[in-house]
Amino acid sequence: MIVQTRLGPLSEIPVGEARAYAVDGDMIAVFRLRDGSLRAVSALCPHAGGPIADGLADLRQVVCPLHQHAFDLATGRSTTGQPSLTVYPVTVDDNGQVIVGTPV
Template sequence: MSTTTTGPVTREHVLGPAEDVPVGEGRAYAVDGRRIAVFRHRSGRVSATQAVCPHAGGPLADAQIDEEVLICPLHLNVFEFATGACRSGAPAITTYPVRVVGGELVVEV
C-alpha cells in the first residue's frame, strides 16, 4: 500500500526582462491574483516578496533595500528577505523564490 502526499502546487511565471527593475529598486507585478514585489540588489541577486505591507498596506515595491532587508516606505517596518520576518514587530510577509533565466525574471508562486 502506498500513500501519496500532496503539498502546495507551485508554478513558475515569467515576469519580463530583469532590466525592467533598476538595480537597488523594486517593482510590483500581478501574478496569479496576488501582487508581488521583485527587487534587484546591488550585488546582482534578486528577491521577491508580497507587494503590500501587512501593517497598513504600504507599497513594498517602493521600499528602501539592502542585501538583507527591505524597509516599508510608510511606517519603516523592516522585513528580512530570507525569511519574511519583521524586525520591528509587524506580522511577517510572504517571500517567493525568484531568479533570472536568460535575462528574464522567473518567480515561483
C-alpha cells in the same frame, strides 16, 4: 506544487530598486539588490498595505515607506513586530526573463 510565472526582462528592474507585479491575484515585489541578486516578497506591507517595492532596501532587509516597518528579504520576517511577508522563489532564465514561483 509551484507554478512559475514569467514577469518580464530583468533589465526592467534597475540595480538597487524593485518593481511590483500582479501574479494570479497577488502583488509581488521583486528586488534587484545592489550585489545583483534577486529577492521576491509580498508587495503589500501587512501593517497598512504600504507599497513594499517603494521601500528602502539593502542587501538584507526592506523598510516600508509608510511606517518604517522592516522585513528580512530572505525570510520575510518582520524585525519590528509585524506579521511576516510571503517570500517567493525568483530566478532569471537563459533569456534574461525574471521568473517567480507561486504555490498552487
